[in-house]
Amino acid sequence: MFLEEILEKGGLLDKLTSLDGPSGYEGEVRNFIKEKIAPYVDEIFVDRMGNVIAHKKGNGKRVIIDAHMDEVGFIITGYNNDGTLRFRALGGINAKIIPSKTVLIGPDKIPGVIGAKPIHLQDKAPREKGLTYDDCCIDIGTYSRSEAEKLIELGEYVVFDTEYDEFGEGLVKGKAFDDRMGCLILMEALKESYNADIYGVFAVQEEVGERGAFIASLNVKGDIGIALEGTICADMPNIPKHLSATEVGKGPAISIMDRTSIFDTDIAQDLMELGNELGIIHQRRKAIAGGNDAATFHGTGEGAKIATLSVPCRYIHSAVSVASKSDITNTIKLLVAYLKTL
Template structure:
């Protein structure tokens, strides 16, 4: 299954190669031109008339990078992207292309002082344990700069739900792949960008070169539909359809495009919701600010427990996002 393969693939920021190869093989027969730029972005072109439209999804996921060796054979590390320090202890990880298994270690609560229990967890408090007995042994297996990811495997559970890692933004990648399999009149670029999680770096490069009139980012977005969260603080809800953003940290989205997308949803009886938060940012901000700028929108799949070792989403939400985007692009 394509979505499962995308989510299970390892591809933190700066190390997207495994994901890139999967996508290239999947889309090569559906586009007129396909290239990978120097940054590592995939730019797939379906030639057409009218406005130049970029539909964007980013290939990278949050992860870690190895920054040092401890005398006992454990490893020092830092984040690639925004991972909450509180969720990292005792998580299983894999390191590098060889997928060497490790566990993120932290001093057990029994040995922590009362002050240590009160303060937040920092990366300097943790290490990655690969079962090595010495620094020398670890150095033979792992080099500085190796990437680290959560190895959580994709799976289904409950009523139409899925769980796994990297839903931000492999769900967007899946939707964009499916979009490229259809035919449109507009001049369409499907762009799979790198390094979104560390500052939308790939999107700045791709957008500068493509120079789109319209840019739409496909995302896995924050969701807080939990019992202890007041409804007005739930940015989106799982099962209520794709979320159309109003604004975020880097963008104020174009009202006309948002209204056009909503009209398409209503006409085709596709469930949708508005994203009721302005936190975060995505590639749309980079598209918005490149060259002469572009009109932008973001359409997202709601995702619980985002930027952690495991997330939850709805299959129906993903399929409705795909339907909505295909029908919208056919109106251009």
């Protein structure tokens, strides 16, 4: 595996994160992934929800490895008389971080800017509490409702317009690290050979309630389910160390529990022991906030033993995230090594 190449500007991660795929609109991402993984799997199936299920046949345990294709974004809900657009979130995006962000709208990638009243003109309440979605609009450069209606349809999706790049010492920045990181790791893992019966699930609509993975879990019943994520990270100077869920540069994060799951201690222990044995740096995810697709695999049918393996990402669910290249490569190495033990 030439892992460094896939993380360079113009490499696989750049291509994945540059695709548009908010919840419910994952088509671009789905088509790209299907094409790239086809040479490495025995069969590919797309269910009615739009999940991609890739099967590598084996004789051992039935293992589901999940990464979700969707990213947080927005959806157009209306027009203003001045030609600007009304919108709401697809997934969990804090309204405080959205003003002045550049966005792309729909498959034609029409550029826009999220606008808000300048701070000079704001009353005390929005200054202290922050703006809401009702205080913002998307400016596409039109001057009337009729002009805007000709360009943009109601229900059109919106994503952040962010360029992927390398910076600092071994870091990368870009949009949609949650969860194109997981997609990248799963795509690389599918290139290897295993004894276990592997089902790679590239799921839809995780950011709006794990909807795609729920359907996949009904159709693919596994003994083990592993969710791959780009996860929260708060290793910042104003946050006490014990409140930092994960730290960039400290390796893949192995979850203990979250809002929807308590993860299997045996799998977690196996992952940590394997990491120690192979010299793959890793960490425990200390926060229990959030949730992911793993919950659907142990809460459906007979259930499955589950684990979550994540890449720490700063500033998640915003216009740009930051991650460490070494964390990404170590996550791939640890996952592949674990699967080869089954």
